[in-house]
Amino acid sequence: xxxxCVLALLCLLWAATPAFAQRHYIPSDQPxxxxxxxxxxxxxxxxxxxGTVPADLTNNPxxxxxxxxxxxxxxxxxxxxxxxxxxxxxxSRHLSVEGGVQISRPALTVRNAKDAESAPDVTxxxxxxxxxxxxxxxxxxxxxxxxxxxxFLSGGAGYLxxxxxxxxxxxxxxxxxxxxxxxxxxxxxxxxxxxxxARVSLQSGGVAFDNKRHTIPEGGAALAWRF
Numbered sequence: 179x180x181x182x183c184v185l186a187l188l189c190l191l192w193a194a195t196p197a198f199a200q201r202h203y204i205p206s207d208q209p210x211x212x213x214x215x216x217x218x219x220x221x222x223x224x225x226x227x228x229g230t231v232p233a234d235l236t237n238n239p240x241x242x243x244x245x246x247x248x249x250x251x252x253x254x255x256x257x258x259x260x261x262x263x264x265x266x267x268x269x270s271r272h273l274s275v276e277g278g279v280q281i282s283r284p285a286l287t288v289r290n291a292k293d294a295e296s297a298p299d300v301t302x303x304x305x306x307x308x309x310x311x312x313x314x315x316x317x318x319x320x321x322x323x324x325x326x327x328x329x330f331l332s333g334g335a336g337y338l339x340x341x342x343x344x345x346x347x348x349x350x351x352x353x354x355x356x357x358x359x360x361x362x363x364x365x366x367x368x369x370x371x372x373x374x375x376a377r378v379s380l381q382s383g384g385v386a387f388d389n390k391r392h393t394i395p396e397g398g399a400a401l402a403w404r405f
Contacts, residue, residue: 209271209274210270211269213404215266216402216403217265217400219400222397223257223260223282223395225254225255227252228253251290252288255284255285255306257284260281260282260308262279262398262400263278266316271318274315276316276334279309279310279311281307281309283307283308284308286306288303288304304342305343306343308340308341310353312335327363328361330360333355333357335355336354338352338353338381338383340384349384351382353382357376357377360373360374368404375399376396377395377396378393
């Protein structure tokens, strides 16, 4: 009887060993609930025209209704490199929430053009310190190349803060974004890798002189570390 019980116990342990080993192995290769990832790198942000404002003069009485355009002011935020950092908290193997920060110093160009008296165009340049704080939901697709290559998609929204050179003007705005990219892990443990992505950021407010959302293309790369 004792021999039969021992034999049955050994059979159960033998049958359970592959399943236990598999459960023990998967967490080392794949993120689980509570896994954190830190990404630190750089991104190139595109520029955009942020509004054209006419300088109007009111017509004298008797010379007609409406106003007279003296000149136009055209404003543009230039493209620039930026620091880019993100922290991901995984909710499951495929889903994470991400908080990000982006800091850049694009040029702000203001051009006076179309002068009614044919004066030459005048361009003034300054610089902005731009902060973009974002929150995103990230979906991680199944990995390929022995688990080292992992595409992802993300989308979210953010808070924009722009400070003019010298601190004379501070403006705030908002943005929404979508992105797609890939992570390449240097080993199967998926602890250290490289992240590359392309994004489209739709921004409004800030130094813009209109109520439109301006499309800002972005592309970047970062080192990724999971723990």
